Amino acid sequence: MSTEVPERRASFAEFLPYLRGHVGLLVTAGAVSLVATALALLQPLMVQQLINAVGAGTDWTPFLWLLVAITLGQAVFSAGQSYLLQRTAESVVLGVRRSLVGQLLRLPVREFDARRVGDLMSRVGSDTTLLRSVITSGLFEIVSSVLMFAAAVVLMILLDPLLFSITVSAVLGGAACVVLLGSLIRRRSRQVQEAVGAMAAAVERGLSGIRTIKAAVAEDREAALIDREAVGAYRAGVAAAKLQAVVEPIMSICIQGAFIVVLTVGGVRVADGSLALGDLLAFILYLFLLVLPIGSALGAFVQIQAGLAALDRIQEVARLEPEAGDEDGLTPGRTASAAPEVRFDGVSFGYDDGGEPVLADLSFSVPAGSRTAIVGPSGAGKSTVLGLLERFYEPAGGTITYDGVPLTAIPRRELRSRLGLVEQEAPVLSGTLADNLRISAPDATPARMVSALESVGLGDLVERSETGLGLNLGEDGVRLSGGQRQRLAWARVLLADRPVLLMDEPTSAVDSRTEQLLQRTLSEAARSRTVVVVAHRLSTIADFDRILVMDRGRVVASGTHATLVQSSALYRDMAVRQRLVQHA
Numbered sequence: 208m209s210t211e212v213p214e215r216r217a218s219f220a221e222f223l224p225y226l227r228g229h230v231g232l233l234v235t236a237g238a239v240s241l242v243a244t245a246l247a248l249l250q251p252l253m254v255q256q257l258i259n260a261v262g263a264g265t266d267w268t269p270f271l272w273l274l275v276a277i278t279l280g281q282a283v284f285s286a287g288q289s290y291l292l293q294r295t296a297e298s299v300v301l302g303v304r305r306s307l308v309g310q311l312l313r314l315p316v317r318e319f320d321a322r323r324v325g326d327l328m329s330r331v332g333s334d335t336t337l338l339r340s341v342i343t344s345g346l347f348e349i350v351s352s353v354l355m356f357a358a359a360v361v362l363m364i365l366l367d368p369l370l371f372s373i374t375v376s377a378v379l380g381g382a383a384c385v386v387l388l389g390s391l392i393r394r395r396s397r398q399v400q401e402a403v404g405a406m407a408a409a410v411e412r413g414l415s416g417i418r419t420i421k422a423a424v425a426e427d428r429e430a431a432l433i434d435r436e437a438v439g440a441y442r443a444g445v446a447a448a449k450l451q452a453v454v455e456p457i458m459s460i461c462i463q464g465a466f467i468v469v470l471t472v473g474g475v476r477v478a479d480g481s482l483a484l485g486d487l488l489a490f491i492l493y494l495f496l497l498v499l500p501i502g503s504a505l506g507a508f509v510q511i512q513a514g515l516a517a518l519d520r521i522q523e524v525a526r527l528e529p530e531a532g533d534e535d536g537l538t539p540g541r542t543a544s545a546a547p548e549v550r551f552d553g554v555s556f557g558y559d560d561g562g563e564p565v566l567a568d569l570s571f572s573v574p575a576g577s578r579t580a581i582v583g584p585s586g587a588g589k590s591t592v593l594g595l596l597e598r599f600y601e602p603a604g605g606t607i608t609y610d611g612v613p614l615t616a617i618p619r620r621e622l623r624s625r626l627g628l629v630e631q632e633a634p635v636l637s638g639t640l641a642d643n644l645r646i647s648a649p650d651a652t653p654a655r656m657v658s659a660l661e662s663v664g665l666g667d668l669v670e671r672s673e674t675g676l677g678l679n680l681g682e683d684g685v686r687l688s689g690g691q692r693q694r695l696a697w698a699r700v701l702l703a704d705r706p707v708l709l710m711d712e713p714t715s716a717v718d719s720r721t722e723q724l725l726q727r728t729l730s731e732a733a734r735s736r737t738v739v740v741v742a743h744r745l746s747t748i749a750d751f752d753r754i755l756v757m758d759r760g761r762v763v764a765s766g767t768h769a770t771l772v773q774s775s776a777l778y779r780d781m782a783v784r785q786r787l788v789q790h791a
């Protein structure tokens with residue numbers, strides 16, 4: 208369980224920018240809340256007038272009606288205030304969620320390598336929810352409580368300074384203890400949220416790999432892992448609860464003490480005639496008005512601490528540098544060419560700064576309109592080459608060019624919109640066939656979608672489905688076979704019609720008949736495109752214009768299948784193992 212608490216802590220001032228755009232609603236809520244507070248303060252005065260009028264034998268009915276009207280009015284304004292605040296809070300949360308989600312999707316791939324998806328999800332979900340309480344119970348409760356408190360204090364002093372001074376000292380003593388406990392509460396809240404984030408990450412890990420876990424009969428071990436995180440969240444929650452549990456009794460002892468003193472001293476003074484009964488009752492009602500805001504301000508204080516701890520976690524993500532996507536420097540005419548040349552010049556790269564280099568001084572070119580394959584042993588750096596072309600990562604040295612233009616001079620989004628990528632894992636997103644096809648071609652017509660599916664042998668998927676392209680593929684596309692998932696990824700990039708096709712082991716999951724169909728489709732597509740295919744299965748790329756053999760981050764040989772079988776021992780070895788050639 209991760210319970211480390213970074214030094215940096217969000218201040219309340221950092222929360223204020225999130226209120227931008229909601230000032231109008233907040234001011235209205237503030238005005239409504241002021242009226243509700245004023246009406247609440249008038250109630251004891253009316254009670255005092257009513258009781259004293261009854262005691263003096265004068266007409267008391269006007270006071271009764273006024274009291275009823277004030278009570279009803281106060282209820283209506285309180286309801287209005289509550290609604291306006293909740294609404295504002297919901298829109299603040301919506302704003303934060305929007306910007307957080309936008310930020311998350313724009314983070315560099317490198318950030319996701321280092322973070323747990325479940326934890327990021329809990330920042331968007333539960334942490335943003337905690338912000339809501341900063342506004343509702345937090346911000347406003349505190350402001351209106353302070354107002355109510357101050358007004359009650361003034362009116363109590365006016366009613367009876369002696370009673371006031373002996374009671375309020377007890378209440379203030381308790382409040383001082385609570386404020387001192389505040390920073391501890393905040394620290395504990397942050398730990399609770401960290402622990403919940405860690406638990407969400409563990410659940411995400413378990414559920415996303417559910418088949419692997421079941422197949423490995425590892426449910427119990429995985430459940431124990433999640434349980435450990437859940438116990439961590441429980442412990443952090445209990446630790447926070449202990450603090451909150453101490454805070455409340457401290458306050459109630461002080462408050463009860465204040466009531467007992469007021470009732471005793473006040474009762475004696477009413478008995479000896481030095482205080483009117485109406486004045487004592489009004490004083491006690493004001494004491495309620497003094498105590499209630501202390502209670503809610505206390506709750507609000509705790510909520511604000513939890514909200515600010517959530518803000519820390521939200522800002523941690525918000526402060527991450529998103530991927531830049533709109534740099535200047537592109538010559539659109541050049542990169543828009545139908546089939547560009549792609550070139551690596553002395554490129555070096557490692558995933559960890561200062562760690563083992565994955566690519567070392569890598570140089571090769573992919574001629575415009577060619578079909579080029581990259582082959583080589585596992586871990587040679589083949590997929591990394593595609594990742595660098597997509598600018599998921601930046602090289603540490605050397606240059607990569609697209610039609611002679613360095614990739615760094617091409618806005619990322621524009622570059623990516625010229626590359627069609629079929630990933631090694633061929634991820635399918637939950638949703639329908641059409642949803643999946645539209646990811647890269649949002650305007651594709653149903654006819655084009657069907658034709659793309661037919662070109663990869665998935666036409667029957669639409670034909671057999673009652674809902675056609677609306678066929679639901681299930682969570683993460685579980686209703687498709689491995690080969691179907693791979694072909695869907697093909698259909699997706701073919702539909703997107705990009706000048707460059709990057710394919711990472713695109714036939715690893717299909718049978719040899721389907722492989723032949725895909726080869727024909729690829730030859731067709733390659734007529735107007737530059738194609739780079741990473742392959743283990745040499746049969747897929749044996750007829751390619753050029754094959755690069757990579758080993759340990761370098762190109763160690765290049766040529767056609769026929770020449771490489773002669774010139775490269777590594778390639779020949781692979782070809783022999785795959786029975787493409789006889790033993791040399």
Ligand SMILES: Nc1ncnc2c1ncn2[C@@H]1O[C@H](COP(=O)(O)OP(=O)(O)OP(=O)(O)O)[C@@H](O)[C@H]1O
Pocket residue numbers: 320558559565583584585586587588589590591592
């Ligand atoms: N996201 C990552 N973070 C850290 N290291 C990585 C990451 N991705 C790959 N690597 C490492 O980089 C090296 C090259 O990986 P890469 O995936 O490019 O190899 P590959 O030739 O495509 O292998 P394969 O044929 O098995 O797919 C490997 O040692 C791998 O462990």
